[in-house]
Amino acid sequence: MALGFIKKMFSFGKDEAEDKAKPAEVEAEAVVADPAAETESAPAEEVVEEASEAALDDGEVQPHLDEIGSRPVAPADEVALDEPAVSEPALPEGFTVAGARDAEVEISEQAKKLSWIERLRQGLARTSAQLGAQISALFTKRKLDEDTLEELEDLLIRADLGVETALRITDTLSSERYGKDVSGEDVSRIMAGEIVKVLKPVAKPLELDLSHKPHVILVVGVNGTGKTTTIGKLAAKLSRAGLKVMLAAGDTFRAAAIEQLHIWASRTGCEIVSTKLGADAAGLAYDAYEKAKTSGQDVLIIDTAGRLQNKTELMAELEKIVRVLGKLDPDAPHTVLQTLDATTGQNALNQVEIFRNVAGVSGLIMTKLDGTARGGILVAIAAKHKLPVYFIGVGEGVDDLEPFDAEDFAEAIAGLQTQKQ
Numbered sequence: 145m146a147l148g149f150i151k152k153m154f155s156f157g158k159d160e161a162e163d164k165a166k167p168a169e170v171e172a173e174a175v176v177a178d179p180a181a182e183t184e185s186a187p188a189e190e191v192v193e194e195a196s197e198a199a200l201d202d203g204e205v206q207p208h209l210d211e212i213g214s215r216p217v218a219p220a221d222e223v224a225l226d227e228p229a230v231s232e233p234a235l236p237e238g239f240t241v242a243g244a245r246d247a248e249v250e251i252s253e254q255a256k257k258l259s260w261i262e263r264l265r266q267g268l269a270r271t272s273a274q275l276g277a278q279i280s281a282l283f284t285k286r287k288l289d290e291d292t293l294e295e296l297e298d299l300l301i302r303a304d305l306g307v308e309t310a311l312r313i314t315d316t317l318s319s320e321r322y323g324k325d326v327s328g329e330d331v332s333r334i335m336a337g338e339i340v341k342v343l344k345p346v347a348k349p350l351e352l353d354l355s356h357k358p359h360v361i362l363v364v365g366v367n368g369t370g371k372t373t374t375i376g377k378l379a380a381k382l383s384r385a386g387l388k389v390m391l392a393a394g395d396t397f398r399a400a401a402i403e404q405l406h407i408w409a410s411r412t413g414c415e416i417v418s419t420k421l422g423a424d425a426a427g428l429a430y431d432a433y434e435k436a437k438t439s440g441q442d443v444l445i446i447d448t449a450g451r452l453q454n455k456t457e458l459m460a461e462l463e464k465i466v467r468v469l470g471k472l473d474p475d476a477p478h479t480v481l482q483t484l485d486a487t488t489g490q491n492a493l494n495q496v497e498i499f500r501n502v503a504g505v506s507g508l509i510m511t512k513l514d515g516t517a518r519g520g521i522l523v524a525i526a527a528k529h530k531l532p533v534y535f536i537g538v539g540e541g542v543d544d545l546e547p548f549d550a551e552d553f554a555e556a557i558a559g560l561q562t563q564k565q
Contacts, residue, residue: 236381238535238547240349264546265556267514267538272559275303275520280328288326293318296331304489305339306524312338336558339523343550348532350507353478358390358436358444360469362477364462364503366495367450369483370511370537372401375445376408377537377545383412387442392432393418394425394465395449405447411542415439425449425461426468433472446477459502466503480505481534484525489518496529507532509545514538519557 265272278299286292293314300310317326317334352359361378363371375391382389391409393416395401402418409416417432429446436444448462469476482505484492499505508531510522526533533548 235352235387236385238349238381239385240351261552261556263538263544264513264536264552268519268553268556271303271519272557275299275557276328276332276559278303279331283326283328283331286326288317288321288324292326300335304518304520304524306520306527308527309338309342309523312341332558332560336554336560339554339557340550342523342527343533343548343553346526346530346533347548347550348507348534349547350479350481350532350534352443353475354442356473356475356478358433358441359479360433360473360477361443361445361479361481362448362465362469362503363445363481363483364448364499364505365450365483366485366488369450369485371395371450371483372404372408372447373540374481374483374509374511374535374537374545375405375447376412377542378535379408379412379414379445380542381545382443383414388440389414389443389445390432390436390439390441391416392428392444392446394428394432394447396421396423396425396428397449401447401449415441426464429465430468430472433469433476459498462503479507481507481509483509483511484522486510486513486519486521489521490524492521493525493528496525496531500529500531505531507534509533509535509537510548511537514544522553523557 279296282292282295282299296317297310297314300313301307305313313331313335316338317331320334321330363375365371372395379389379391389412391405391414393402393405395405396419399421402421406416406418408414415435417428417435419428419431425448432444432446446465448465449458466477466480480503482496482499482503484495486492488495496505496508508525510533513519513522513536522533522536525531535545536548536553537545
């Protein structure tokens, strides 16, 4: 088959009359040249008053507007709201719009797709090489019997593929080759096929419900999993597609995280809301939502402090952020993304369990697949939790985050040459 680079384009499912009926404040200028000036303005004082007295009970949220700043959206990224749309907006690959019709368009970017597949294969090279060597050694001059199947099952479990996937692979291998000579290539082929069956149901695009503006994406995860970098990459994809994106520096415990997000905002032409170090993260989330709504942002992406899942007080703070957003919009946060570090292996399974219970995680992004020997953990997570896997990362560059493809991943981890020619 010819290798195609698939990009989905979707309509918002809204007629032009609705577009023209958008509130006037969407068209208002959202640029604040001097953060200090914003603090002294009347709207900022009203937000503080609403947050602390009326909007939220028990004084839970204490917005800090002392150092909140905004960055202007680059002119190329602005969406004209006072004229009828001439064509439907095209979202970047890996995203879709809720309720939209699918219109698959093949893009002739074969070189780019090959480049990504090659990077994926290189990223998973340690995983596939280690697994392939062990499988080849196991099946050297041996027929497939019960002892061999048991050894293979143990090998696959140690490779972080998980018990369920290991059993699927050995059962299929047994039904096809029991009592016969088996090569490492036979095992790799069957392994790739069974991994695809596990991963296919979770390889989904990230759905944006733009009937809610802003669509709020809350990004959570343990320290060091690449949350802030991932947010920057997502913002780059969305802003390139012409959507108005605001970032919120909700990791108020680390000055470096706030600075890093400001850099990403500058690179991507997105507005950013931040506050002073040590400020209340839930208050920051409140302020960011209000600003995003007022300025007509399509998407609000909120960073959060890295939390070890066994720190109950920090997890309670995350619950508070979710609760505050829910009071502003009953459906917010509309998407809760958890970043997972592929190098952590089995511990990632526990992280998903806990963050899912605390923050209602709705989808995953796997980072740091480049150079790890534990890439198989993504298969175990998919088999156990069955959460959508939206994107995977194999590097630090802005283009090193790509939509998750089950076939590409399975072939890379099994060490097979891609079938997409």
